[in-house]
Amino acid sequence: MRCLWITRQDPRPADSGELIYTLGLLTSLAARPGLEITVLAHHGKKDGIGGPAVIWELHGTIPSGRLRSLGSTLPGDAFRLGNPVQRAELTRLLEKQWDWIIIDQAACAWALDQVGNDRRVAYLAHNHETSVRRQVASDGSGSFPMRMALKWDSAKYGRMESALCRRAILISAITPRDAGAFRSENPGKPVCILPPGYTGEIPDGPPRPITAETPRTVVLAGAFEWLAKRRNLESFLRAATGPFQQAKIGFQVVGKADPEWFAALAREHPWATFTANVPSVTPYLDQARIGLIPEALGGGFKLKALDYIFRGLPLASVEAALSGVPVDPATEAIAAPDPESLARAVAEKIDDLAFLNYAASRALAACRHAFRWEDRGDLLGRALENPDAFRA
Incomplete structure (x- = not known):
């Protein structure tokens, strides 16, 4: 053929x-x-x-x-x-x-x-x-x-x-x-x-445990070159400003982006951290409790979901962005219909270690052989x- x-x-x-x-x-x-x-x-x-x-x-x-x-x-x-x-x-x-x-x-x-x-x-x-x-x-x-x-x-x-x-x-x-x-x-x-x-490393055993010593950080990794991706991030930053600061949650944004745009976001949102064009996002995933998928705009499968899952992170996602990911949004992820309710839900769950570990374990088991x-x-x-x- x-x-x-x-x-x-x-x-x-x-x-x-x-x-x-x-x-x-x-x-x-x-x-x-x-x-x-x-x-x-x-x-x-x-x-x-x-x-x-x-x-x-x-x-x-x-x-x-x-x-x-x-x-x-x-x-x-x-x-x-x-x-x-x-x-x-x-x-x-x-x-x-x-x-x-x-x-x-x-x-x-x-x-x-x-x-x-x-x-x-x-x-x-x-x-x-x-x-x-x-x-x-x-x-x-x-x-x-x-x-x-x-x-x-x-x-x-x-x-x-x-x-x-x-x-x-x-x-x-x-x-x-x-x-x-x-x-x-x-x-x-x-x-x-x-x-x-998925071409990255897939662990054979259970995910690494999320403990009280794990930084109270939410990480968003990805490429922010398309207009929709930039708007999604800006929308979530506005939505999370109150809930994240009140709950004293760290927010790490890392990935492929214009450094000047990231610098402008850092000036506007000094409570969050922005790191552009790193050789690997893995060290940032390993220093977080939750992996974020805030895409209210745009379709497709969110590849970062697999990066999060295979590094032992539970997902926090806008519901529509979970299409194709084999997790139950009601019990195996933090899911909400929009950025505002998602930010509040993350603030409520950031210290629920039992839930975070359960969600991470279930997601890893469901995805290990599926991709x-x-x-x-x-x-x-x-x-x-x-x-x-x-x-x-």
């Missing part, structure tokens, strides 16, 4: 959730016998080395700037990705025979008009972009021109993703929630659920071989 895989950029090194997911699926699928995969993408910001046994077609870098996309039918991301360099390379590659054209995330649907209607297309969704973009555009934050631009971009994302789903023979979703949305909008379309795998990349490659391979088996 010969597959042309169209994605945003070289996922090596995989230093964000988007790239981790792409590289994990690529590696696990390429390991199956009888598959030949060619990847069309831009060069990444760092040189990609190693990785799966695929043919890399890497050309150019992703252009900056979005203003020119305002006059296009494509949203900003797709407009920049479908630049003349990529389109010329796709034209060349389409002269070959392919069993599947794999569109890896909605922004790569720029390729649809060149692919035509006589090839089999699979859509590997990272989000249900239509709902995510609409949600971000309706948030109400930012200047009036920014809000209008986001609404226009959101509408274009919705049209583009709808066209991609109609054209695709197979859709994969990263969470059950997203799969339900795709099935509702595309009745009878084959949809398979492909949560991420193997090999299983994801097998499932995606079977879906490509027989899409009809995945009709609802």
Whole structure:
């Protein structure tokens, strides 16, 4: 089976959730016998080395700037990705025979008009972009021109993703929630659920105990480059200012971010600590009682949930962000519908050591064998071989 895989950029090194997911699926699928995969993408910001046994077609870098996309039918991301360099390379590659054209995330649907209607297309969704973009555009934050631009971009994302789903023979979703949305909008379309795998260390025994000596700290780890991620953090900081300070809870934010933005947040919220672009978040996870998932905006699977769980941390999460994580939000996590109630719930539970240890133990047991990349490659391979088996 010969597959042309169209994605945003070289996922090596995989230093964000988007790239981790792409590289994990690529590696696990390429390991199956009888598959030949060619990847069309831009060069990444760092040189990609190693990785799966695929043919890399890497050309150019992703252009900056979005203003020119305002006059296009494509949203900003797709407009920049479908630049003349990529389109010329796709034209060349389409002269070959392919069993599947794999569109890896909605922004790569720029390729649809060149692919035509006589090839089999699979859509590997990272989000249900239509709902995510609409949600971000309706948030109400930012200047009036920014809000209008986001609404226009959101509408274009919705049209583009709808066209991609109609054209695709197979859709994969990263969470059950997203799969339900795709099935509702595309009745009878084959949809398979492909949560991420995990490549980090998974402990064999129970999680490390949370004791009275464990710092009374909540940690938020992640990448804060996308607008929705930044807004989620800013929203939670506003919500937690009162409850966390009153309960004298430490809040550590660590991960991939603009250092100047983190510095501005530190000046505005001196009760919290912000550390950007560290080589590893593990030392910060090991000095906390709770791992936070505050994403009220944005969909997809929260990879940081697995980092928390496999380091022995119980989860505190906005309920919608737990889709795909096999924990009971009522008894095995601190879950709430919004940042305000989540901040209050964390303050109530921070010293309940029995609950924290129970939640951490249950989550680790449920996830220990549930996130193997090999299983994801097998499932995606079977879906490509027989899409009809995945009709609802």
